Amino acid sequence: MSGELLTYVVGRAQGGLEIGKTVDLFRRYAYIEHSCVRALAGWFLKNPDWETKIVLGYALFAHSERLYELHGRLEEMRGGNRNANLEPELDRFGEEILHAPDKEGFTAGLILVLHRLEAAYREHLDATDASANALEIRMLRRLLQDVAQEIADLEKLGHTEPSGAQNREATRAWACYLDSLLRVTGGIGGMQPREGGAVSRPVESIRFEWPMSIHFDERLQTAEMGTYESKKSLPLRERCIGEFEVYFNEFYAAAQLATVIYESWKLNAPRQYFMDIAHHFWDEVRHAEFGAIRLRELGREPNKINMVLFEQSRNMPLLHRLCYLTLGLEVFFMPRKSERVRYYEQQRDFRSQLLADVDWSDEVNHVRYGKRWIEYFLQDDARTVEDVQTEISNYLAEFQQNMPDGRKAPW
Ligand SMILES: [Fe+2]
Ligand SMILES: [Fe+2]
Known part of the structure; x- marks a missing residue:
C-alpha cells in the first residue's frame, strides 16, 4: 500500500481501523500468506x-x-x-x-511478495488506534519482525543473482510480472488505484508441474539405509553415522507432508489443521537437518537418500497419506526413539542425545496430530480408521507389485 489506508482513516476522522476494514484487509493478507505456503510446498519438492x-521449509513454517x-x-x-470473499484477481x-x-x-518472486507484505503490514500499523486496535498492533509488530527475518534468510540463498545474464533477465521479468498482477488487484490491501489491461505471463509455456517425486x-x-537391528552392534561412531543417515532421510516424511499441504490449499478445515500440517512438515525438515548437522560434525557429507516410503504413498488420497504417515509409519518407528535417546545417554554422547531427544518429542506430537485430523476427516464418513488402514494396505500391495526389481523399503 502506499498511503491509501492512511488517507482513508484521516478522511473519515476515525483515528484507527474499524472491524469491517480490518477484516477485509486481514482476509487478503491471510490469503497471500497461504498462497506462499502452498507455493513453498511445491518448490520444496522441486x-x-x-x-x-531446508531454508524453504523454514520459510513455509514462517508463513504458516x-x-x-x-x-x-x-x-x-x-x-x-x-x-x-476472494476477488478473482487476488486469487490469480x-x-x-x-x-x-x-x-x-x-x-x-517470493522476496518481492514479502516486501509488499512488509509494506502493507507497516502501513496498517501506522493507521491503527493505540487502544481500539491494540490487538492488531501487537500482532503486526510480530509479523513485521518475522517477515524481515524471512527476507534476510531467503536473500542469503543468493538465488536472486544467478550466474547467467539470460537467467537474470528471466528472474527480473518474473518479479515484474507478479508485481503487475498485484497492481491489477489494487495491491496487497486492494486500496490502490487498480490498473486495467491484461497482464501476460513472461514465460508463456511454463506452468508448475506438481512433481510425483522429490528432486535431489x-x-x-x-x-539402502541398512536395518535398524544391524546398526545396534556397531561401535558408537559407526552406529551414530548410520542412525543420522536415517534422520537425514526424513526428507521422505517432509515430502509426504508437502503434498498434503499442497492439496489442502482450498480445503475447508479449521485453522489448527493448517498449523498442524505445517508444523509436522517443518519438524521433518528439521529432523533431516539434524541428520546433516551430525553427519558433518562426524566428518561425513550426506550422500544417500531413499524415498521409497514417499513414493509408495504418492498415489494415495490425502486422507490415506496422512493416516499412513502418522498412524502407520510414525507409530511403527516410535519404540526406536526412546531406545536411541537412552543409548546415546549411556555412551555420554550428549550431542547425539540432544537431537534424538528432540526428534522423539516431536514424533509424539505427530501421532497426536494424526489421530486428531484423521478423526476429523472421518466425520460423516461410514468408514472407521481401521477401514482406512485396510485401504492403505491395498495401495501398498499394489505399489509393491509394481516396484522396480531389487528395491526395498529402507529399514
Ligand atoms: Fe521425524
Ligand atoms: Fe514425524
Whole structure:
C-alpha cells in the first residue's frame, strides 16, 4: 500500500481501523500468506538442492505461523468464509506465485511478495488506534519482525543473482510480472488505484508441474539405509553415522507432508489443521537437518537418500497419506526413539542425545496430530480408521507389485 489506508482513516476522522476494514484487509493478507505456503510446498519438492529445501521449509513454517495468527484474529472478528470473499484477481496473483519459471525466479518472486507484505503490514500499523486496535498492533509488530527475518534468510540463498545474464533477465521479468498482477488487484490491501489491461505471463509455456517425486541433485544417490537391528552392534561412531543417515532421510516424511499441504490449499478445515500440517512438515525438515548437522560434525557429507516410503504413498488420497504417515509409519518407528535417546545417554554422547531427544518429542506430537485430523476427516464418513488402514494396505500391495526389481523399503 502506499498511503491509501492512511488517507482513508484521516478522511473519515476515525483515528484507527474499524472491524469491517480490518477484516477485509486481514482476509487478503491471510490469503497471500497461504498462497506462499502452498507455493513453498511445491518448490520444496522441486528444488534439487537439499540445503535450499531446508531454508524453504523454514520459510513455509514462517508463513504458516503468520497465517495462523491472522486467521485467529479473523475468527474473533467473525471474518466469514475466506474463499467466498476472494476477488478473482487476488486469487490469480496467489496462484501465480507458484508458477515461477525456475528456482531463481521463485525465490525472487517470493522476496518481492514479502516486501509488499512488509509494506502493507507497516502501513496498517501506522493507521491503527493505540487502544481500539491494540490487538492488531501487537500482532503486526510480530509479523513485521518475522517477515524481515524471512527476507534476510531467503536473500542469503543468493538465488536472486544467478550466474547467467539470460537467467537474470528471466528472474527480473518474473518479479515484474507478479508485481503487475498485484497492481491489477489494487495491491496487497486492494486500496490502490487498480490498473486495467491484461497482464501476460513472461514465460508463456511454463506452468508448475506438481512433481510425483522429490528432486535431489547428483550429490545424493538412492541407496539402502541398512536395518535398524544391524546398526545396534556397531561401535558408537559407526552406529551414530548410520542412525543420522536415517534422520537425514526424513526428507521422505517432509515430502509426504508437502503434498498434503499442497492439496489442502482450498480445503475447508479449521485453522489448527493448517498449523498442524505445517508444523509436522517443518519438524521433518528439521529432523533431516539434524541428520546433516551430525553427519558433518562426524566428518561425513550426506550422500544417500531413499524415498521409497514417499513414493509408495504418492498415489494415495490425502486422507490415506496422512493416516499412513502418522498412524502407520510414525507409530511403527516410535519404540526406536526412546531406545536411541537412552543409548546415546549411556555412551555420554550428549550431542547425539540432544537431537534424538528432540526428534522423539516431536514424533509424539505427530501421532497426536494424526489421530486428531484423521478423526476429523472421518466425520460423516461410514468408514472407521481401521477401514482406512485396510485401504492403505491395498495401495501398498499394489505399489509393491509394481516396484522396480531389487528395491526395498529402507529399514
Ligand atoms: Fe521425524
Ligand atoms: Fe514425524
